[in-house]
Amino acid sequence: MTDWAAVIDATWPAAACQSLGPWTIRTGAGGGNRVSAATARAAVTPDDPDKAAAAMRDLGQDPLFMIRDVEGALDRMLADAGYVMRDPTIIRACPVAHLTTAPLPPVTAFTVWPPLAAQRDIWAEGGIGPARLAIMDRVQGPKTTLFGRIDDRPAGTLFVAIHDGTAMLHGLEVATHHRRKGLARWLTRAAAHWAQRQGATTFSLLVTEANAGANALYADLGLTEVGRYHYRILQRNRP
Template sequence: MAGGGTAAGRPEVRIDRSDVGRRVSARRLAEVVDDRPVFRDVIGVLTSWDDDGLTVAPRGGAPVTFPENVLVAGKTVPLFPARRAPLPATGPVELQRIAARGWPAVEQRRLGDWTLRASAGFTRRANSVQALGDPGLPLPQALETVRGWYAERGLPAWFEVTTPGSPDDLTAELDRLGAAYSPTLVRTAPLAALARAGQGRPGAPAAEAWRRVRLSRTAGPDWMSLYRRVTGDPAVEAAARQVLHGGPSVWFADVPGPGGAPLAIGRCVIDGDWACFGAVEVAPQARRAGLATALMAVLAARAAEEGATGGYLQVEAENSGAITLYDGLGFTTSHTYHYARLPQR
């Protein structure tokens, strides 16, 4: 343990490398002025601790990195106390655009107001046209342009159709071409209540589990091993890593198991007032133990620490298990959009 302890009543280092991923308060010797030591404190997520030193990500500003030998005091601290605030006043169109920034495709092309997105087939969201506004072409011509662009990449043509937001006659034109539809719910919740969800009565599963949650800026091999959307295709895996790590402020969470492999994982992207939650997975043997709730609570607290007040997520309308979980966490449906797939020729 760096620095060891000090005399009774004096600050001491109560953190070590096993606390990476937790919220900590750390004091370091910054400089010596006129033979007097000057100390500086930082509170935030301990994102790394290795032979090069410690890095702490505070509430705002750049991460703080310093050598281990200047650490004079440290301890873990509670989650950020998210303030009560109403949901941001954001309509469906803007929320869809925010969601696109939080899941940025590997390749993008503008077609008028539309955005064509491709990512080697990794998820429909990153391989569909966000059809908001005017494509700048007559609709039949725009759809043929889209179909050709995706065909060049060996991908089907998917459209993200949002009402309101997409052209009024888009659905009729897609129907004429024989498109198949799949509904997705966009659900929102205030962050303050979500951050408190993992800190219920002592002894409750989620209340015990949130203390085990660790945060990171990157999705390492262990995290990826539990993410069920990754296939064995190297191109898809490379695209997945790029998409997962894209976004304004991305955090990954996991709950380590006894052997180190994660029992649960999750992802959050913070973009101004909003935080997007996704990639929540729990190992089969660890389900119904409050791990998903704990993950989302810790991610929500971090998002609140960065200034967000609302959370959102996207869930397939037929995923009843996930919807039940999100109902219990206070999420309600903001709007529904549809993925529409054109038949391939």
């Protein structure tokens, strides 16, 4: 069975991690929720969230926890303590081979590392700035970016990395004026082709529950739900 927490940590790593009691505390360095949230690695007592919250504040971060779909008791504990839910997220996956049956259109997608300035511009337009690009640089395993073009113009980009035979796509972004032309579909397939060449057998990605368009696309491509998680963050008016 795939250890999805390990795949996420390896393909989208925090700047640093430390153990504190039952928690893994992450230093996010401005890279967003996924690299900043604390996670439980052992049973949690009612006093433990406050200790984790203090450690996160010491790092200059808001107290934030990632809750996996099997952690109902922890979820209730944090809810009772005033932590509100944020960004329910679906883990989707399928065999790599399911995405590599169709040939890619010529001059549509190119593997590039490090990313080009045009890719960085597309990511910046979508809110993916230097702190998230630094996450890509930190990945130690097989990794690349895909650069998409439409009408011979820069149009899209994504990042993909592999851990233990599982590829995970991150940061798919299509430039605003090139959307609804099918590029996201082809970039996803191109990422799977690259992953297959690296020996990966499973292809996966993360998508928020609220992103109906992306969920419809990925479901149509055959990426099925294999897990869920969400965040809980402390309301600012509470201690």
